[in-house]
Amino acid sequence: MNMAWKEMKKNKLRFLILGSIVFLVSLLTFIISGLANGLSQDNAALIKGLPEGHFYMSKDADQTINLSRIDRDVQGNMLKKHKEAVAFSIQMGFLNDEDEKQQSVAFVTSTESSVFEMVQKGEVVLDLSMKEKGIQVGDSLTNHQYSGKFIVKGFVDQKKFSHAPVAFIHSEDYQEMYRVKEMQLIFVPGKDSIGAVTGLDVFTKKQFLNTISSYKAEQTSLNMIVWFLVVISGMLFGIFFYMMNVQKMGLYGILKAIGVKTRTLFHMMWTQMIIITVMALMISISLSQVFNRLAPKDMPFSLTIETTAQLSSVYFIIGFIGATISGLQIKKVQPLQAIQQGEV
Amino acid sequence: MTRFTLDKVRKTFINGEVKEEILKGINLSLREGELTALVGASGSGKSTLLTIAAGLQPASAGQVLFEGENLTTMNGEQVRKIRSSKFGFVFQFAHLVPFLTVEEQLLLMLEVSESKTKKTEQKKEIDKILTLVGMNHRKNAYPATLSGGEKQRVAIARAIIHKPKVLFADEPTASLDSTKSKDVMTLLRDLTKSLNLTTLMVTHDEEMLFYADRIIKLSDGMVLGS
Numbered sequence: 001m002n003m004a005w006k007e008m009k010k011n012k013l014r015f016l017i018l019g020s021i022v023f024l025v026s027l028l029t030f031i032i033s034g035l036a037n038g039l040s041q042d043n044a045a046l047i048k049g050l051p052e053g054h055f056y057m058s059k060d061a062d063q064t065i066n067l068s069r070i071d072r073d074v075q076g077n078m079l080k081k082h083k084e085a086v087a088f089s090i091q092m093g094f095l096n097d098e099d100e101k102q103q104s105v106a107f108v109t110s111t112e113s114s115v116f117e118m119v120q121k122g123e124v125v126l127d128l129s130m131k132e133k134g135i136q137v138g139d140s141l142t143n144h145q146y147s148g149k150f151i152v153k154g155f156v157d158q159k160k161f162s163h164a165p166v167a168f169i170h171s172e173d174y175q176e177m178y179r180v181k182e183m184q185l186i187f188v189p190g191k192d193s194i195g196a197v198t199g200l201d202v203f204t205k206k207q208f209l210n211t212i213s214s215y216k217a218e219q220t221s222l223n224m225i226v227w228f229l230v231v232i233s234g235m236l237f238g239i240f241f242y243m244m245n246v247q248k249m250g251l252y253g254i255l256k257a258i259g260v261k262t263r264t265l266f267h268m269m270w271t272q273m274i275i276i277t278v279m280a281l282m283i284s285i286s287l288s289q290v291f292n293r294l295a296p297k298d299m300p301f302s303l304t305i306e307t308t309a310q311l312s313s314v315y316f317i318i319g320f321i322g323a324t325i326s327g328l329q330i331k332k333v334q335p336l337q338a339i340q341q342g343e344v
Numbered sequence: 345m346t347r348f349t350l351d352k353v354r355k356t357f358i359n360g361e362v363k364e365e366i367l368k369g370i371n372l373s374l375r376e377g378e379l380t381a382l383v384g385a386s387g388s389g390k391s392t393l394l395t396i397a398a399g400l401q402p403a404s405a406g407q408v409l410f411e412g413e414n415l416t417t418m419n420g421e422q423v424r425k426i427r428s429s430k431f432g433f434v435f436q437f438a439h440l441v442p443f444l445t446v447e448e449q450l451l452l453m454l455e456v457s458e459s460k461t462k463k464t465e466q467k468k469e470i471d472k473i474l475t476l477v478g479m480n481h482r483k484n485a486y487p488a489t490l491s492g493g494e495k496q497r498v499a500i501a502r503a504i505i506h507k508p509k510v511l512f513a514d515e516p517t518a519s520l521d522s523t524k525s526k527d528v529m530t531l532l533r534d535l536t537k538s539l540n541l542t543t544l545m546v547t548h549d550e551e552m553l554f555y556a557d558r559i560i561k562l563s564d565g566m567v568l569g570s
Contacts, residue, residue, distance in 0.1 A: 003444070003452070010443035010486070254439040257400060258502070259428020259456045336400050339435050339514065 004271035015276060018240045022233060022280035026315060029229040030288035033307055036222035038300030043215050045160040046090075046108065047208060050115055053189040055208040056200040061184075063201065063211045065090060068184040074199060078186055079111060082194060086113035087183035089174060090161055095124075095141040095150065103133060103141075106161035109174035115189065117156055117168035124150035127165030128157045132297060145177040162212060163300075230314055237322030241269065245329055252330050253338020265330050273323040274316075281312050347542045348374035348397065348510055353406035355392050355565075366392045368565040369406065374510070379536045379543040381556035388562040390546045391514060397544060398431055398512045399423040410510070429457045432503030432541075434532075436515040438495035440487040446474065446498050447483040450505045457506035470505065477501045477531060493524035497531065504535055511536070513545040517552055529555040 008015045041048065056078070061068035075087045088110035094102045105126070110116040117125040124141060135141070140149040150169065159166040175181060188194055193202060203211065210216040245252075252265055285308055295301040355367040366389045374380055382390040396403045399415050408415040410430065415423055440449055450470045459466065474480035477497040487495060496516060503511055513532060517525035533555045536543045545556070553559050561568040 003441075006448065007443040250439075251441065254435075255441070257427075257439075258433060258453060259424055260452075261424065336395055339395075339400070339439070 002271070004268040005275070007268070008272060008275065014244070015272070018244075019276045019280045021236055021240070022276060022315075022319075023284050025229055025233045025236065026281055026311075027284035027287055029226055029233070029311060030284055030303060030308060031291065032222060032229065033226050033311060034288060034292060034295075034301045034303035035299075036219060036226060037302040037304070037307060039218055039222065040215070041158065041302050042160050042163050042300035043218065044162075044209050044212055045158040046106070046166050047161070047205065047212070049158055050187065050205065051189045052191050052205060053187055054193050055203045055205070056186040056188070056197060057184070057203065057211070059199055059201050061201075064213075065184055065211060069180065069182040070184065070186060071199065072182055074197065075183060075186060078188070078197065082188050084190070085186055085188040086115060087111045087186045088113075088116060089178075089180075089184040091174075091178055092162060092164060093143060093145075093167075093177070095143055095167060097135060097141055098139060103130065103135075104164045105130075105167040106164045107174060107177070108161070108166050108168050109171045109183075110168075111171070111183070115187070117159075119153060119168050119170050121170045121172050122148050122151060123153045123170065125154050125156055125168040126152060127159040127167075128155045129160070129165045129297075130167075131155050143177060146173060147176065148173075162214070226311075230311070230318060233315060234318030234322045237273065237319045238326045239322075241273065241323045242326035242329075245269070245326055249329070249333055250338045252333045253335045256333060257335035257339055262331055266324075266327055269323055269327045269330070270320065273319050277316055277319045281315060285312065345376050346373045347376050347411060348544075349407075349409040350393070350397060351407040351409065353393070353396060353403045353408065355389070355396060355401075356404045366565050367396070367403075370562075370565075370567055372560065372567065374542045374544055376509075376542055377537055377540045378557045379533055379545060379555065380558045380560060381553050382544065382546045382560050382562060383548070383550075383553065384562035384568075386548070389565045390562050393562065394512055394514055394544060394546050398433065398510075399427050429506065430509050432506070432508035432511045434496070434499050434503045434511065434513040434516045436518045438487070438492075438499040440490075440495055440498060440502070442487055445484050445486055446479060446490075446501075449487075449498060449502050450474070453502050453505050459506055473501045473505050476535070492520055493527060496520060496524070496528050500528070500531060500535070504539060504541070507539070509542060511541045511543040513543065515546055515548065517547065517549060522551070525549065525552065 056070070057063065057065065057068040058070055070087065079085050079087060088108060091107050093105060093107050095105050096102050108116065112118065119125050126135065135152060137152050137154055139152045141152065142149055196202060255265065256262065288303055288308070292301060292303045350370050350372040353367055353370040354365065356363060356365045370393060382393060384390045395401050397408055403416055410426065415426065441452065444452060447470055450473065451466065454461065454466050461469065471480055474483055477500055479494060479497050479501060482490065482494060490498065516532065517528050520528060529552050532543060535541060
C-alpha cells in the first residue's frame with residue numbers, strides 16, 4: 001500500500017506548502033543560474049566559444065589583457081612551432097553608423113586562424129546583436145581613430161567580450177587605430193600545455209576567463225547566490241520534514257507497535273520527498289525554460305538543459321540528505337511511548 | 345491448551361540512583377480461547393506486564409514464552425515479526441492511521457503481517473471481519489468521521505484481521521461510555537471464542553470483569569491471585 005501517497009492526498013495543504021516552497025526556491029535558483037550563465041556569455045562568449053587550449057600573455061602585463069604586448073620575435077617563434085596557434089588582440093572601442101550613432105564594440109584582430117573570423121582590410125564582421133540594432137550587411141561604419149570606413153561583411157552569433165559585441169577587423173586596421181604592432185595574446189588550442197615560454201604567463205581557459213575585468217566578481221557573486229539558495233532549499237527540506245515528523249511521532253510509534261518496519265517509514269518519507277521534489281522541479285524547470293525563450297533580448301539569460309539537470313540532481317541529493325537527517329528521529333521512536341500518549 | 349507463558353518475569357527501572365522494581369517475578373500461563381483480565385491498582389505493574397508480554401519492551405529477568413519460543417532471547421527484528429504476524433493490539437485509544445480509510449487500516453495490517461492472501465481474498469476477508477465488528481457499512485470512512493465506539497471497533501478489526509493467536513488489549517474501554525464499553529467487551533469475548541484467541545486485557549473497570557474467563561489481580565508487582 002502506498003501510504004506516502006495516501007497521506008499526501010489526505011493532507012494536500014501541508015504538502016502543497018512544502019512543494020510550493022521547493023518550487024519557488026528552485027525557480028529562483030534556475031533564474032539566477034540562467035542570469036549567471038547569461039552574463040557569463042555576455043561577458044566572455046568570444047573566449048568561451050574557443051576550443052580547449054592555453055592562453056599566453058606577457059608577464060609584465062600582470063594578468064591585464066590591455067597591458068599585454070607580446071614580442072614579435074616570440075610570437076613568430078611560437079606560431080612557427082605550433083601551426084594551430086593564433087596571436088590576437090582585443091580592445092574596447094566604438095563604431096559609428098551612417099547616422100553617426102555610436103555603438104560600443106570590442107575590436108578583435110588575429111593572425112590567420114580558423115578560430116577567429118578572418119576579414120580583409122576595410123571590412124568588419126560583427127556579433128549578431130549588432131544586427132538587432134539596425135546595422136545591415138553592406139553598411140559602412142566609421143571610427144574616429146581610423147582613416148577609412150569599415151564595410152559590414154556579415155554577422156556571427158555568440159561573439160561577445162566584456163558585455164560588448166565583438167567587431168572582427170583586419171590586423172593592419174587594428175594597428176592603425178591603436179598604433180601598436182604587437183599582439184596582446186597567443187592562443188594555443190589543445191588539452192596539453194606546450195609548457196612555459198620565457199617572458200609569458202600561461203593560462204588555462206578557465207584561468208584566462210578570470211583575467212577579464214568584472215568576469216570573476218560577477219560570476220563569484222551570482223554563483224554564491226545560486227549555491228546559497230541550494231543550501232537553503234536543503235535546510236528547508238530538513239526543517240519541514242522535521243516538523244512533520246515531530247507531529248507524526250505518535251503515528252510512527254503506533255505503526256511500529258503493530259509491526260511496521262522502520263525501513264518502511266523511511267521509504268514513506270523518501271517517497272514523499274521524491275514526489276514533492278519531482279513535481280516542484282517539473283513546474284520550475286518548465287517555467288524557467290519558458291522564461292529562457294521569452295526573456296527580453298536585452299537580458300543576458302542562458303539556461304541550458306545541462307545546467308538545469310545538474311541543479312535538479314543537486315536538489316535531489318540535498319532534499320534526500322535534509323529529509324533523512326530530520327528522519328533519524330523516526331529510528332528513536334518507541335512504540336510504547338506512542339501507545340501511552342493520547343490519540344494520534 | 346497453554347499458548348503463552350510468563351516465567352519469573354521481573355522488570356526494574358533505574359532512575360539515577362533509584363532502583364524501582366515494578367514486576368517481582370511474575371508467573372503466568374495464558375490459554376487458547378480464553379479472555380484473561382489483568383486488574384490492579386494504579387502502579388501495580390499491569391500495563392508493564394502486558395507490554396512485556398507483547399514484546400513492546402524487554403523484561404529485566406525471566407522468560408516470555410510464546411508457543412515454546414522465548415521472546416526474551418530474540419532480537420528486535422524477530423520480535424517485530426512475531427508481533428506483526430501472531431499478535432494483535434487494541435489500545436486505550438483506537439490509534440487509527442488518520443489518512444487511511446477503515447478498509448485501508450485493515451489492508452495495512454495484512455501488508456504488515458506479510459499475508460500471502462491474494463488481494464481479492466483480502467478484500468473478502470476485510471468485509472467479513474468488518475461485518476463481524478459491525479463496521480462494514482463504514483469501510484470507506486476516514487477515522488475523523490467515526491465516533492469513539494466505531495473507532496474502537498475498527499481498532500479491534502485491525503487487531504484480528506491477520507488472524508493473530510494472541511490479542512493484547514490495554515484498557516480498551518477506557519475512552520468509551522458504558523454502553524459502548526459493553527458492546528466492545530461483548531465483541532472481544534465473542535471473538536476470543538470464535539477465533540480461538542488468547543486474549544490478555546488490562547482494565548481498571550470492574551464492570552468489564554464480567555466478560556473475562558479469568559481474572560488475575562496484580563498488586564505491587566506480584567500476582568495476588570487468579
